[in-house]
Amino acid sequence: MEQTTIAAVATPPGKGGLAVIRVSGPEALALMRRVFVPKTPGKAFQPRLMMFGHFADGGRTLDECMAVFLKAPHTYTREDVAEIYLHGGEYVVQEALRALFARGAVPAAPGEFTRRAFLNGRIDLSRAEAVMQLISATGQTAAGAALRQLQGGALKFIQEAQGELIRLMAGLVAAIDYPEEIDQEEAVGDLAPGLMNLARRLEAACDERGSRILAEGLQAVICGKPNVGKSSLLNALLEEEKAIVTDLPGTTRDVVSGSAILDGIPVHFMDTAGIRASAEVVEQIGIRRAREAMKAADLCLLVLDAGITPDSQDADILRELNDLPRLIVLNKQDLPPVREAEAWLLGQGVKPGETLRVSARTGEGMDTLRREIRKYAGDPGENALTLARHLHLAREAAGSLRQAAEAMLGGVPLDLCAVDLNEALAALGRITGENVNDQLLDEVFASFCVGK
Ligand SMILES: Nc1nc2c(ncn2[C@@H]2O[C@H](COP(=O)(O)OP(=O)(O)O)[C@@H](O)[C@H]2O)c(=O)[nH]1
Ligand SMILES: [Mg+2]
Structure with a gap:
């Protein structure tokens, strides 16, 4: 778990009816108590119950506002979260943020709330990316595809592919470990078509043109x-x-x-x-x-x-x-x-x-x-991968599967073919965010907006 408590405005800049400041981390409640004064003095925060009061920066009242405290782990980030609903004016929002930073909150990086949701295991990486896709969608079809992914569409498809691959790998390992009992040619005859078939299914889910049109029109x-x-x-x-x-x-x-x-x-x-x-x-x-x-x-x-x-x-x-x-x-x-x-x-x-x-x-x-x-725009299919990063990794996995199948059909020893299958499995894992490093996360979340 992260130790810092982050804060950012979650609504777009400019004038608006409301601006929402979101705070997440261990100090969320303590920070809110120091800037929010309930209408009924001394009234305690109950999780998920909206309270009316005012935002105070020291002795100065900044705005009338509503505030709510959400208790970990049932929050977007799985951390303690506080949300403050101010009037949507540039000055009020900047002053409120400044007051929170002065009391120990840290400015949130782009996508950091969603990044924490991922790191704390609330959503996998493909769903974190779907959040951004949904925010950026300009048409109903793109929004629909993002929502499907947010609800685990790509995740389900990739997990099924991983399951199938693990099953095939188990067959391969058995053939490697028991060369006396298992006829090698027969094993290849069973495995190679299965690998090819899985490669084809992954490739079929990669609709580059469709996903680009979805994103850009x-x-x-x-x-x-x-x-x-x-x-x-x-x-x-x-x-x-x-x-x-x-x-x-x-x-x-x-x-x-x-x-x-x-x-x-x-x-x-x-x-x-x-x-x-x-x-x-x-x-x-x-x-x-x-x-x-x-x-x-x-x-x-x-x-x-x-x-x-x-x-x-x-x-x-x-x-x-x-x-x-x-x-x-x-x-x-x-x-x-x-x-x-x-x-x-x-x-x-x-x-x-x-x-x-x-x-x-x-x-x-x-x-x-x-x-x-x-x-001519087409429609994304049920399993269609619609993010460039996912397409790239699925293609990479399919390539490794084809390579393994061709190698074993060409008589390459089975233990050498296993290397390609491990690579395919790793590529699929990077889609959902298993074994990812900070650099990859930085890349993924760099395109997010602050406050999400
Ligand atoms: N009768 C008729 N005239 C048209 C139609 N479409 C365009 N025009 C006329 O054709 C001329 C050229 O049109 P314009 O749109 O500038 O053609 P462009 O040079 O291909 O861009 C104009 O006088 C238009 O009013 C149409 O469907 N019916
Ligand atoms: Mg013209």
Whole structure:
């Protein structure tokens, strides 16, 4: 157990109805008694019972407030905890903290409350990280995934994998220890597929793209030649007049972006300069930026004008997008239809299902387009690992398992293969925080906010 008593403000900075100061450690109650004066003088703190009173710094009253004492071990950190609910003003909060520090509290480091919860065995490391993931979530889907993990989702999956691995290792140890009784080839025949299978399950849980989109949102680039309605489409998707729309080709030069949440997932749309051969310097730079954005995007929306017959410029852009994730948006459906556009697309090898018909002007087809864009984000599966650190370790474990399986199938002595299995087990253990060192904990908690 830690000997220091830490304090920090747990609510965001700035003006607000309330600011909560959290104190954790052996001196939590004693410290609170020295700054909090109950309305009824002398009234004792009962655990979990909120009291009304005032915050006093020596003889000076700082604020009216509520305070509660929570007794170890039934607290977030498993230590004694005190929480003081002040008015959410910058000055009051800073003065209250100063008063607590002057009386022996230590400023909490980022994530230190959660770190203590982990060190005191209340939560494993994957759940500690889920706390941060939940705080950072910007969309419902990311929040849902974090909550699943906070409730032990990743932990359960990793523990099952550890259990399976330990079972396989027991088989391996038996084959190593009793070479007379256990036929070595038969043992390999049993073990290798089990190891491969476990490696595959771990790899299947590693969805790098999905976890990145969950954390950062989907990047969708709107591209096409000038005047097809890209900026109008951006505005329609954002339901806001974000980009300038004119009937002059080459209006958009810089990348204009905006975000919307589609069914729980943040999507960042980028409107780009229309791609064409241009002699104009600023437009050329814009076109270069458009191409860079297209290559980096999770999804490209190629906009075509349904009212005119596509030409070689459209064909060039279509070709650029051949190997990139793309949807084809046939805009201006409100205009008298020109059949050539659809026939032309089929002629270019575009499958009928790839094309969506919309009108940025009337809103026709926009809901279908939103649904199709949302599909590209995917949904995290039940066992999906959604934190980069976990993905990395699970991959490492899967790699060691494959290596062991291949080695034993190749006739490498079994005791040498056991080394890889130990490494795999250690990698899985680092996900949940078994045998972790201070350096790893520093890395994990560095991204936390103070007061959590
Ligand atoms: N009729 C019709 N006109 C549109 C539609 N979308 C855009 N436009 C018009 O097409 C012209 C070019 O639009 P803009 O969004 O600036 O195209 P961009 O150059 O591709 O960004 C403007 O005059 C728009 O009003 C649409 O769905 N229907
Ligand atoms: Mg534009």
